[in-house]
Amino acid sequence: MLVNVSRTPLSPTPRTLVNRHRERGQTDRAALDDVLDSALICHLGVLYDGQPVVLPTGYGRDGDTLYIHGSSGAKSLRPGPVCVTVTIVDGIVYARSVFHHSMNYRSAVVLGTTRLVDDPDEKMHALAVVTEHLAPGSWDHARLPTRKELAATNVLALDLTEASVKIRNAPPSDDDEDVEANTAWAGVLPLTMEWGVPESASTLPVPEHVLKR
Amino acid sequence: MLVNVSRTPLSPTPRTLVNRHRERGQTDRAALDDVLDSALICHLGVLYDGQPVVLPTGYGRDGDTLYIHGSSGAKSLRPGPVCVTVTIVDGIVYARSVFHHSMNYRSAVVLGTTRLVDDPDEKMHALAVVTEHLAPGSWDHARLPTRKELAATNVLALDLTEASVKIRNAPPSDDDEDVEANTAWAGVLPLTMEWGVPESASTLPVPEHVLKR
Numbered sequence: 001m002l003v004n005v006s007r008t009p010l011s012p013t014p015r016t017l018v019n020r021h022r023e024r025g026q027t028d029r030a031a032l033d034d035v036l037d038s039a040l041i042c043h044l045g046v047l048y049d050g051q052p053v054v055l056p057t058g059y060g061r062d063g064d065t066l067y068i069h070g071s072s073g074a075k076s077l078r079p080g081p082v083c084v085t086v087t088i089v090d091g092i093v094y095a096r097s098v099f100h101h102s103m104n105y106r107s108a109v110v111l112g113t114t115r116l117v118d119d120p121d122e123k124m125h126a127l128a129v130v131t132e133h134l135a136p137g138s139w140d141h142a143r144l145p146t147r148k149e150l151a152a153t154n155v156l157a158l159d160l161t162e163a164s165v166k167i168r169n170a171p172p173s174d175d176d177e178d179v180e181a182n183t184a185w186a187g188v189l190p191l192t193m194e195w196g197v198p199e200s201a202s203t204l205p206v207p208e209h210v211l212k213r
Numbered sequence: 214m215l216v217n218v219s220r221t222p223l224s225p226t227p228r229t230l231v232n233r234h235r236e237r238g239q240t241d242r243a244a245l246d247d248v249l250d251s252a253l254i255c256h257l258g259v260l261y262d263g264q265p266v267v268l269p270t271g272y273g274r275d276g277d278t279l280y281i282h283g284s285s286g287a288k289s290l291r292p293g294p295v296c297v298t299v300t301i302v303d304g305i306v307y308a309r310s311v312f313h314h315s316m317n318y319r320s321a322v323v324l325g326t327t328r329l330v331d332d333p334d335e336k337m338h339a340l341a342v343v344t345e346h347l348a349p350g351s352w353d354h355a356r357l358p359t360r361k362e363l364a365a366t367n368v369l370a371l372d373l374t375e376a377s378v379k380i381r382n383a384p385p386s387d388d389d390e391d392v393e394a395n396t397a398w399a400g401v402l403p404l405t406m407e408w409g410v411p412e413s414a415s416t417l418p419v420p421e422h423v424l425k426r
Contacts, residue, residue, distance in 0.1 A: 015264065020287050040302055040404075041316070043256035045265035051228065052258035052265045056300035056320050074233050087269035089253055091409070094423060097356040098344050099366075103254070107269050131311050142397045143310040153312075171414040184355045185420050187413040191253075196304070196403030201384040204398045210307060213402060 015111055016164040026165040035108040035165055036061045036086055040134070040193070044068060045083035046076050059084065060126070060133035066110060066158045067117070067126040077154040084110045084158060090169065091190040096178035102168065104188060110163040114156040126155045137209025228324055229377040239378040248321040248378055249274045251301055253347070253406070257281060258296035259289050272297065273339070273346035279323060279371045280330070280339040290367040297323045297371060303382065304403040309391035315381065317401060323376040327369035339368045350422025 010029040012018070018025030026032070042059045045052055055076050059068045066084060070077040086108045093102040117123045127150075128139045145153070172186040195213050198206045223242045225231070231238030239245070255272045258265055268289050272281045279297060283290040299321045306315040330336045340363075341352045358366070385399040408426050411419045 015261070020284050041300065043258075043267050043269075043298060043300070045256075045258045045267035045296075047260070047263070047265050048228070050260070051294055051324060052260050052267075052296045053324070054256050054258035054265075054267050054296045054298035054322065056256075056298065056318065058316070071233050081264055083258075083265045083267045085256055085267035085269065087254065087256070091412075092348055094348055094351060095355060096415075097358075097362075098340065098351060099356075099358050099362040101344060101348055101351060101355070103271070103347070105269065109267065111264060111266070127311065131314060134316070135305050135307055135314055138307060138311060138314060142308065142314070143312075143391055143394075145310075145312050149310075149312040171412070178356055181356075182416065184415075185413070185417045185423065186415045187411050187419065187423070189411050189423055189426060190409030192407050192409060194405050194407045196405060198400050198402050199304075199384070200398070200400040202309075202395070202397075202399045204395065206400065207398050210398065210400070210402055 010163060010165060012164055013162050016109065016162050018164050018166060021166070024166040024168050026167055031165045031167065032108055032160060032163050033061065035088065035106045036066065038106065039086040039088050042068070042084045042086045044076060045085065047081065048075065058130055058134045060129035062129045064160045066160055067129050067155055069127060069130050069153055069155045072152055072154040074154065077156060079114045079116045079156060081113050082158065089191055091188045093172050093188050094186055095172035096174045096184040096186045100172055100174050102172070104168050104170065106167045108163060108165045110158060110160060112158050112162055114158050117155040117157050123150065123155050126157065127153070136213070137207065141207055141209065223376060223378060225377055226375050229322065229375050231377050231379060234379070237379040237381050239380055244378045244380065245321055245373060245376050246274065248301065248319045249279065249299055251319065252299040255281070255297045255299045257289060258298065260294065261288065271343055271347045273342035275342045277373045279373055280342050280368055282340060282343050282366055282368045285365055285367040287367065290369060292327045292329045292369060294326050295371065302404055304401045306385050306401050307399055308385035309387045309397040309399045313385055313387050317381050317383070319380045321376060321378045323371060323373060325371050325375055327371050330368040330370050336363065336368050339370065340366070349426070350420065354420055354422065
């Protein structure tokens with residue numbers, strides 16, 4: 001069982017205090033787990049010679065640890081200060097004014113310093129966590145990593161101790177005068193991710209864990 | 214007409230050279246425009262006291278300029294070195310081995326230093342670009358920004374001169390031995406974003422630009 005439930009509160013540090021739209025800030029640690037478990041990819045922010053660089057990558061969560069992985073040759077997979085951000089857009093908020101246009105979304109921002117996972121057992125476990133996040137069922141279905149493949153892969157761990165979560169899930173918030181004027185439509189256009197029909201590259205039947213996703 | 218077509222080649226600098234999976238790197242400038250025009254939000258990487266911070270935000274492109282906007286009080290909306298990354302996940306690639314699991318995706322990474330847009334005409338134009346990217350049709354439909362709203366909004370401009378684009382759009386690439394063994398399914402599970410049914414917050418009929426999105 002890879003999914004744990006955390007019961008710690010989400011206590012912001014000055015670096016993760018929600019300043020803009022404080023009403024969207026979440027204080028329940030479960031909100032962080034929910035957002036991390038619901039999104040598919042993260043955006044990893046690292047520092048190259050004083051320049052912030054943001055790269056999309058897969059990840060997985062196990063309890064209070066977030067794992068990311070990639071080629072052992074990748075510069076972005078070296079341990080150091082990072083920001084991992086996960087965002088799910090749930091809809092576009094059309095307001096009566098351009099100014100109040102917005103999005104309904106769930107986002108998590110995790111700050112910290114990554115640790116290189118070099119213990120073989122933890123590394124294998126972390127790869128299971130990342131694989132099961134990206135492609136649930138694949139860890140038991142596909143061929144597991146060889147020693148050579150493990151050597152070609154870096155895994156980084158990030159503690160989920162310093163994080164903020166923002167959620168907007170509401171109709172447009174227009175000014176009273178614009179509501180009264182009633183000259184422009186307002187509402188939310190929901191947005192969802194939909195799985196399509198599997199495109200098979202195999203003579204085998206499509207397995208349940210793919211079909212039922 | 215807000216959308217321009219650029220015919221410049223995409224010439225990487227050492228900072229934007231694609232190192233991992235070079236076959237996924239694109240050299241055609243049109244690929245950058247395509248990715249930027251297809252995604253909904255970007256992830257903005259900035260630097261706070263030596264710590265990379267990544268925040269999701271709206272954006273828009275006009276020719277060779279990317280615009281982002283936000284509250285004039287937001288720390289992330291001050292001019293400086295940034296990375297703007299845009300990612301569209303098109304599917305999960307299930308391989309016969311865990312190691313070759315992957316994603317089909319389109320991503321763009323833009324590096325540079327942002328410029329605060331203070332010319333009133335450019336600022337208004339930039340807000341139109343950003344609004345039309347998020348909610349096409351809204352600039353002509355909704356109430357335009359007042360002077361007070363403009364003062365509460367910062368707009369940053371970023372030149373699209375230093376960027377890289379990576380695209381993976383292919384079936385799984387398994388090792389020959391795994392294909393021959395034929396013990397695990399392989400294929401692609403496509404992923405698309407779907408607009409739902411508009412949730413009206415108005416007595417007016419849902420306008421065409423929302424209905425037909």
